[in-house]
Amino acid sequence: MPVQVLSEGAGPGxxxxxxxxxxxIVLISTSTDCSDKTVKGKVVRxxxxxxxxxxxxxxxxxxxxxxxxxxASHQNPSINVILFGALAxxxxxxxxxxxxxxxxxxxxxxxxxxxxxxxxxxxxxxRGDGACVYVFRPPPPxxxxxxxxAAKRSSSPEVSRKTKVRKYTxxxxxxxxxxxxxxxxxxxxxxxxxxxxxxxxFCSSLKITDQSNEKIGCTIFCEKLEDHPKIYQIGDIVRLHxxxxxxxxxxxxxxxxxxxxxxxxxxxxxxSMEPRTSSRSFNFDQEDxxxxxxxxxxxxxxxxxxxxxxxxxxxxxxxxxYFDLTCQLLSKAPVDxxxxxxxxWDGTRSDHTLLKVIVEPNATEGPSSFPPERERLIANVLAYxxxxxxxxxxxxxxxxxxxxxxxIPGSSKVPGLTSSQEEELDHLAFHLHGGNAFGRGIRxxxxxxxxxxxxxxxxxxxxxDDRDDFSELNDSALMEIWGTPPEFMExxxxxxxxxxxxxxxxxxxxxxxxxxxxxxPSSSTERRCDHDTHTVSLSxxxxxxxxxxxxxxxxxxxxxxxxxHQALKLYCSKCTSLQDVPDDELVAxxxxxxxxxxxxxxxxxxxxxxxxxxxxxxxxxxxxxxxxHLSTEFMSKELLFLTGSSLEETCLLSAGYENIVPVRxxxxxxxxxxxxxxxxxxxxxxxxxxxxxxxxxxREPVCAEGGKLLDEKIIAEALGVEPLRFVLLMKxxxxxxxxxxxxxxxxxxxxxxxxxxxxxxxxxEAQNRISQSMDSLCPAGDSTDERPxxxxxxxxxxxxxEDGLNKTxxxxxxxxxxxxxxxxxPNANPA
DNA sequence: GATTAGGCTTTG
Numbered sequence: 001m002p003v004q005v006l007s008e009g010a011g012p013g014x015x016x017x018x019x020x021x022x023x024x025i026v027l028i029s030t031s032t033d034c035s036d037k038t039v040k041g042k043v044v045r046x047x048x049x050x051x052x053x054x055x056x057x058x059x060x061x062x063x064x065x066x067x068x069x070x071x072a073s074h075q076n077p078s079i080n081v082i083l084f085g086a087l088a089x090x091x092x093x094x095x096x097x098x099x100x101x102x103x104x105x106x107x108x109x110x111x112x113x114x115x116x117x118x119x120x121x122x123x124x125x126x127r128g129d130g131a132c133v134y135v136f137r138p139p140p141p142x143x144x145x146x147x148x149x150a151a152k153r154s155s156s157p158e159v160s161r162k163t164k165v166r167k168y169t170x171x172x173x174x175x176x177x178x179x180x181x182x183x184x185x186x187x188x189x190x191x192x193x194x195x196x197x198x199x200x201x202f203c204s205s206l207k208i209t210d211q212s213n214e215k216i217g218c219t220i221f222c223e224k225l226e227d228h229p230k231i232y233q234i235g236d237i238v239r240l241h242x243x244x245x246x247x248x249x250x251x252x253x254x255x256x257x258x259x260x261x262x263x264x265x266x267x268x269x270x271x272s273m274e275p276r277t278s279s280r281s282f283n284f285d286q287e288d289x290x291x292x293x294x295x296x297x298x299x300x301x302x303x304x305x306x307x308x309x310x311x312x313x314x315x316x317x318x319x320x321x322y323f324d325l326t327c328q329l330l331s332k333a334p335v336d337x338x339x340x341x342x343x344x345w346d347g348t349r350s351d352h353t354l355l356k357v358i359v360e361p362n363a364t365e366g367p368s369s370f371p372p373e374r375e376r377l378i379a380n381v382l383a384y385x386x387x388x389x390x391x392x393x394x395x396x397x398x399x400x401x402x403x404x405x406x407x408i409p410g411s412s413k414v415p416g417l418t419s420s421q422e423e424e425l426d427h428l429a430f431h432l433h434g435g436n437a438f439g440r441g442i443r444x445x446x447x448x449x450x451x452x453x454x455x456x457x458x459x460x461x462x463x464x465d466d467r468d469d470f471s472e473l474n475d476s477a478l479m480e481i482w483g484t485p486p487e488f489m490e491x492x493x494x495x496x497x498x499x500x501x502x503x504x505x506x507x508x509x510x511x512x513x514x515x516x517x518x519x520x521p522s523s524s525t526e527r528r529c530d531h532d533t534h535t536v537s538l539s540x541x542x543x544x545x546x547x548x549x550x551x552x553x554x555x556x557x558x559x560x561x562x563x564x565h566q567a568l569k570l571y572c573s574k575c576t577s578l579q580d581v582p583d584d585e586l587v588a589x590x591x592x593x594x595x596x597x598x599x600x601x602x603x604x605x606x607x608x609x610x611x612x613x614x615x616x617x618x619x620x621x622x623x624x625x626x627x628x629h630l631s632t633e634f635m636s637k638e639l640l641f642l643t644g645s646s647l648e649e650t651c652l653l654s655a656g657y658e659n660i661v662p663v664r665x666x667x668x669x670x671x672x673x674x675x676x677x678x679x680x681x682x683x684x685x686x687x688x689x690x691x692x693x694x695x696x697x698x699r700e701p702v703c704a705e706g707g708k709l710l711d712e713k714i715i716a717e718a719l720g721v722e723p724l725r726f727v728l729l730m731k732x733x734x735x736x737x738x739x740x741x742x743x744x745x746x747x748x749x750x751x752x753x754x755x756x757x758x759x760x761x762x763x764x765e766a767q768n769r770i771s772q773s774m775d776s777l778c779p780a781g782d783s784t785d786e787r788p789x790x791x792x793x794x795x796x797x798x799x800x801x802e803d804g805l806n807k808t809x810x811x812x813x814x815x816x817x818x819x820x821x822x823x824x825x826p827n828a829n830p831a
Numbered sequence: 832g833a834t835t836a837g838g839c840t841t842t843g
Contacts, residue, residue, distance in 0.1 A: 190838060199835030207838070221835060248837060258832065322841075339843075384843065406842070431843070438839060 020104055025065045025077040028122055030108050038104045039124060042066050044078060049092040059088035062119065063101060079120035080111055084127035095135050098281050105130035168241065168283065170291070174212025176245045176252050184243065184254065185291050186210050187267060187299045188236045189306055193403065193441035194228040195386065197221065204228045208238060209305060211298050218243065218254040220262070228262070230276035232401060232445060233324070235267035235306050237295050239288070267306075269296045271450070311401070311451070313458075314379055315348035319409035319428060322438070325402045326451045328459070329394055330378060330545050331366025333359040338434075340391040342381040344400065347459035349377050352409070355429040356380065361534065366396030367548025367796070369533045374547065377462075381405065383442070385434025390442050396545025397808075399452045404440040406431045447806070459798075524777060524788035527551065528751070529814035531793065539738035546798045546808040554734040554741075555787040556777040561730070564770055567749075568760055570724035572690035578729070581761065582676045582688070588647040590677040594664035595624060595644040601665035606700040607631055607641065614649075629663075629670070631700050634710055641670065641698065654681040659715060663698055670698040672719060679721050680712055684762040687712045689721035696720045726757035728770075732812065734792070735784065743794060743810040752815055773817040791815070 020038045028039065041063030049059050064078035081103060083091050095101060103124055111123040126133065171182040186208025194202040201221040206229065209215045218240065222228055229238055241261045243254040263284070264276040273292065275284060299306045311324040327344035335341050341357050343366070357380045361368040370378065381402060383391045394400065408429045432440060445452050535551045536544075544550065561567055570579050603609035607629035616623040627643035638658040642650060643665060654660050660681040663670045672679055675694060678686035689696065701710065701718035716723040728749035734741050750756050753773050759766035777788060792815045799809040 192838060195836095197835035199833085201835060203836060205836075205838055217837070219836060251837095253837075255837095320842095382843080404841080408842080433842065435841085436838080437841065440841085 022102075025063075025079050025120065028079060028108055028120065028124070030110070030122060032108055034106055034108060038102050039063070039079070039106065040065070040100065040102045041078070042100050043095060043097050046092075046095065046097050049088060056085055057083075057088040057092075059083045059092050061091075061095075063103075066100065077120065080117070080123040081106075082109075082123055082125050083131075083133070084125070087126055087131055087133070091133055095133070096283050096285060098284075100136040102134040102136070104132055104134075167287075170239075172212050173208065173210045173214040173216050176214075176216065176254075178245050178247050178252065181242055181244050181257055182254075183239070183241045184208070184210075184216075185237065185239050185295060186216065187295050187306055188231055188234055188238060188264075189215060190234065190439065191229070191231045191236075192436050192439050193231075193443055194220075194222075194225055195436045195441070196389075202228060204231075206231070206238065210295065213305065214252070216252055216254055217248075218256075220256040220260070222256065222260075226278035227260075230264045232443065232449065232451070233267075233311065235299060237265040237267050237292055237299075239263045239265075239291075265292050266450070267296055267299060268450075269293075269300050271296070313348040314346050314350045314377075317350060317352075317407045317428065319352065319407055321407050322404050323407070325379075325381075325400075325405050325430075326445065326455055327379070327400055327402065328455070329366075329396050329398045329400055330370070330547050331364050331368065331396050332391060332394060333364040333368075334388075335359060335382065338385055338388065340383045340388045342383055342391060342394070342400075342402075343378050344381055344402075345374075345377045345379065345459075346455055347377070347462055350379070350428065353427040354379050355427040357382070357429075366545040367533070367550065369531055370548050371531075371795070379428075379430050381430040381432060383432040386436065387432050387434065387440070387442060394442070394444065399445045399447055399455070401443050401445055401451070402432055403442070404432070404438040406433065522789075523553070523791040524818055525752075525790040525792060526816050526818050527791050527793050527814060528816055529793045531814075535791070537738035538734060538736050538741045541741060541794060541796070541810070542739060544796065546796060546806075548796050549813070550794045550796065552734070552736065552792050552794055553789055554736045554792060555784060555789055557733040557735040557740055557784055557787075559730055559732045559774060559778060564767070564774065567728050567730045567770070568757060569727050569729050570688050571727040572693055572722060572724050574693045574722050575690060577690065577692065578727070579724075581726075584647065587677050590674045591645065591647040591650065591662065594662075594673050595646065597664065599665050599668070601643075601668050601670055603627070603629055604641075604670060604698065604700070606633065614644075633700055633702075634659075639701070639710065639715070643670070650681055654683060658682065659710065661698075661715065661719070672696045672698065672721070679719060680715055682712060685712075685758065686761070687716065688724045689716065689719075690724050693722035694720060726761045728753070728757045728760065734790075741810060743812055745812045747795075747811055748813045748815065752812060752817060754816060754819075777817065790817075 020036050022040055023032060023037045025039060025041060042065075043061050044064045045062040047060040049057055059082070061081045061083070062078050063081055065076045103126060105128075106124040106126050108122050109125050111117075111119065111121055114121045168183045170185055173184060173186055176182065176184075187210065188206055189209050190205075190207040192203075192205040194204045197203045199221070201223050202225055204218075204220040204222075206218040206220070207215050208218060220228060231238070239262065240254065242257050242259040244257040246253055246255060261279055261282065262277070263279070263282060265274075266272050273289060275282065311326055312321075314325070314327075317323060317325075325344070325346065327346040329342055329344050331343045333341045333343075335357070341359055354376075369375075383402075408431055410427060432442070447453075529549070531549050531551065533549065533551055535553050538552060538554065541550045541552060566580070568581055570581055571577070609630075610628045612626040612628060614624045614626055624644055626645050626649070627641075629641040629643075631639040631641070633639075640653070640657050640660045641663045642653070642660055643663050645653070645662065650660060650662055661679060662673050662677065662681070664673055665671070672689075675689055675691035675696070677688075679689045679696070680687040697720050699718050699720070701714050712723065727746065730745040730749065732743050732745055734743055745752055753770050755766040755769050760770060777790065779787065793813050795811045795813045797809055797811070799807050
């Protein structure tokens with residue numbers, strides 16, 4: 001009795017299982033006594049049946065507990081189930097994804113895939129006569145059960161092995177007879193999004209076709225929107241169950257009837273088989289998959305019958321055109337009672353100036369203004385009449401498809417248009433006219449659908465000007481860096497970045513300034529942008545969409561890294577990678593290793609070469625030879641290539657020579673050291689190269705115009721090194737009365753502190769400036785409500801977290817810390 | 832087991 005199908009709610013099923021007790025999936029382990037236990041779960045995945053040469057079968061499924069409290073990963077517990085032999089084969093034929101099954105007579109094994117699939121550490125093994133699976137399924141609909149013995153089977157366990165899942169029969173659209181109830185498949189050639197009727201329901205209107213070339217209208221009334229077909233575009237495939245055929249105006253039509261259900265699929269050949277349905281249980285077997293694939297390949301060759309959806313990006317929209325637009329909603333605002341403004345973008349830029357619509361900033365949901373470069377990409381859509389209600393339910397950040405949108409050139413009668421704009425001739429306005437003719441409407445698209453994925457790729461690839469280069473660095477990189485444990489060896493260069501001795505005095509300084517800020521509306525920061533937007537609360541920022549700018553008045557609750565030298569990073573603007581500054585111990589090791597390994601080499605012809613013997617010392621270091629190669633071209637600019645020196649010696653020499661490039665011998669040639677070591681020392685400044693982007697070789701820089709200028713850029717270029725830039729990266733937790741918010745300080749960190757990251761890497765004064773600023777904003781020991789207030793400009797953008805999931809990110813931009821009062825000057829640490 | 836709408840050559 002391996003596989004038995006039971007009708008849900010039917011008595012026998014319950015009886016069969018009364019002598020067994022159910023084990024929650026989480027509690028399953030190899031120590032579970034399985035003899036009288038069952039495990040119940042919904043089949044969330046059914047892998048293809050594997051048939052072995054021996055005639056044996058193996059089937060893997062994943063079942064998930066239903067209705068149990070979610071575990072730490074916010075998912076119901078699931079477990080792999082492996083079925084063997086006849087059981088595997090029977091199960092494959094009788095059970096569908098979505099069915100609820102109860103397994104009994106299993107054994108428990110260690111899951112070999114736990115590392116990969118992150119599912120349960122154990123699996124269930126079902127083999128032999130003792131193993132069986134009960135399948136619970138809702139009772140079959142009356143129309144089908146008459147011709148199917150399934151209901152009878154459910155009460156006769158003996159026949160269970162041969163149980164076949166109830167099959168739906170589908171009628172071709174050319175074979176419909178009036179007055180019957182049928183199941184059909186079809187390709188959508190026209191559709192209207194569900195609209196409110198004068199009755200109690202919403203109505204969806206479809207026209208579908210199939211290989212018969214008949215085009216059949218379908219009318220679907222359902223009270224709940226989720227029961228309606230989820231059609232995104234012409235060409236989608238639908239499967240309708242229980243529609244009645246009737247004649248209207250001499251044409252066959254299909255109308256929803258009792259027990260109606262619909263599933264929709266992507267219509268593209270090779271597209272996703274993921275069913276669009278809100279149905280809790282539905283049948284979908286290989287036969288269905290075959291039908292979908294057949295319709296897809298048939299439709300692919302029917303360009304006349306199924307015209308390509310008129311979806312075009314904003315950059316291709318021509319004046320007067322009607323089109324479907326896939327886009328993301330950034331903000332929205334009511335214009336009047338019959339019109340709502342939707343501000344959307346799709347990542348492409350129109351050649352036409354897009355009409356600006358002036359609305360009350362206070363009435364705007366989402367940001368009321370955007371940086372100018374973003375504004376150029378935003379289309380203003382005016383949605384009229386019946387669409388106002390739909391628009392009301394949309395949220396900034398939603399991905400949308402707007403159907404039958406009209407591009408209107410040079411409109412001058414738009415509500416809210418200013419008189420100066422009336423004179424603009426070349427701009428485009430976008431109107432979604434009232435009514436639902438021509439399929440006019442709006443649908444929210446799920447983020448995982450291919451069109452949205454494609455659009456997001458376009459959005460992410462937008463060429464940014466330098467003010468926006470942060471968006472190229474996705475946030476998984478940021479998170480990763482911040483997640484790095486602080487195993488960093490403090491480089492001596494930065495050891496004093498947070499002077500212990502000065503901490504107390506800093507706190508005193510800050511106390512006095514925070515005392516002022518609680519009684520005075522002054523701010524310890526200054527905004528340096530010209531955004532025309534008013535100050536909002538952090539909770540409003542969080543509610544707003546994933547783009548735009550906000551002005552906030554906040555306090556600093558906490559920040560990372562606490563050890564400020566860790567805020568200094570190296571950034572490659574070519575590959576946008578971000579890394580920690582290598583610590584001195586590592587760099588010293590590279591120098592030492594290079595000097596030990598140095599073999600004979602031929603000195604470059606373009607250099608004057610010499611040797612210096614460095615005697616060994618009492619501590620046991622041997623006598624070494626240091627090679628010195630002075631560029632003849634840059635004699636006066638002092639470009640020195642040095643072999644065999646230690647890091648310490650290089651630092652000492654860099655006090656007396658302008659440019660030192662540490663090198664080593666390798667296969668008889670001079671080469672640069674390992675890329676983690678600086679490729680150049682200039683005084684106290686060290687310059688690093690990107691390991692990934694550099695193709696280093698020791699070459700003499702070319703003297704430009706009479707040896708005019710020799711700087712780190714010219715040297716890097718000559719050496720084939722892609723130089724890394726010092727940057728500052730911090731994560732700040734802001735707070736106001738409404739909420740708290742984590743924000744990054746990166747793009748404008750230098751502006752914020754009024755220092756350059758390169759200076760921070762090289763001098764104590766710049767380091768002090770950062771620690772003073774942080775101490776004044778976040779004095780140690782002070783209660784947070786006494787901390788000074790900051791007026792900040794926040795940029796909102798979309799990034800990805802470690803799992804590649806979308807995440808709304810925030811950065812402080814265009815803001816500067818105003819200097820703490822000079823009354824308590826910092827105790828500058830003489831480094 | 833009622834009722835809804837029954838695309839369509841649009842236009843603020």
